[in-house]
Amino acid sequence: MNEGDQIPELRVTPDKYLPHRYAGASGDFNPIHIDGEFASQVGLPSTILHGLYTMALVARANTAAAGGDPRALRRLAVQFRGMGLPEKEIVVRGTVREASGEHALVDTEAEQEGNRIVRNAEAELTLD
């Protein structure tokens, strides 16, 4: 991993029921994620993805870039902007900002149809 390198892109299209599965897995049952009628009543286009689900995709992309060992991800900081929707492809992209020895910093973002739903994400990795 060298400064300026792109990490491999991660592309995921969450299916319609993904927010239900993530709600069960995480314990976050906020109705904006699982109830389409509620979501439209509060002005959303449909149920929306949990931000922390999208953050988990950013974590996956960085862990994979470091070789796949879950111990490699030392720190991850993200900003959530806009909202992620089910049934639309999410692309996670990252650029290595710093790499020295066993240590790397990766600037990452997650984008969906041109909308950057996770911005200014910074991942700190330990490399083999």
Add this chain to the structure above:
Amino acid sequence: MAEQSSVVGKSYPPFEYEVGREKIREYAHAVGEENPVHFDPQAARDAGLRAVAAPPMFAVVYSSGAVAPAMFDPDVGMNFAMMVHGGQEFAWSDLVYAGDTITTTASVLDISKREDKTFYVFETVSVNQEGQEVVRGTWTNIERGG
């Protein structure tokens, strides 16, 4: 939101969570993790891990029970109708394994106003049954209008 500055530094009772192997499986499937160390005890041992390991972002599962009482604390006074989850950070110092008991303590780190937004920042610190810190979380919520 009067008196909010006095709540900065307030901490909340520790929240204990026992990590189950099947909960790790459920979480890993939901977020699309495929590494067998999250599912298979033998694969975990082969990788030098003491048991099936949770993906790093599983931190959400065992620490949300600690941070929720802080976010709903009337002394903090967040208006949930105007609130968005603005940012999140985790700094990991050790993996979490099936069978671990994780104790998480939440506190109010900062409350600040910028223009028409109020930023509520909470911290969680999670330790395992050996007393070893496993992760430190920073949870930023933004309230519009304030």
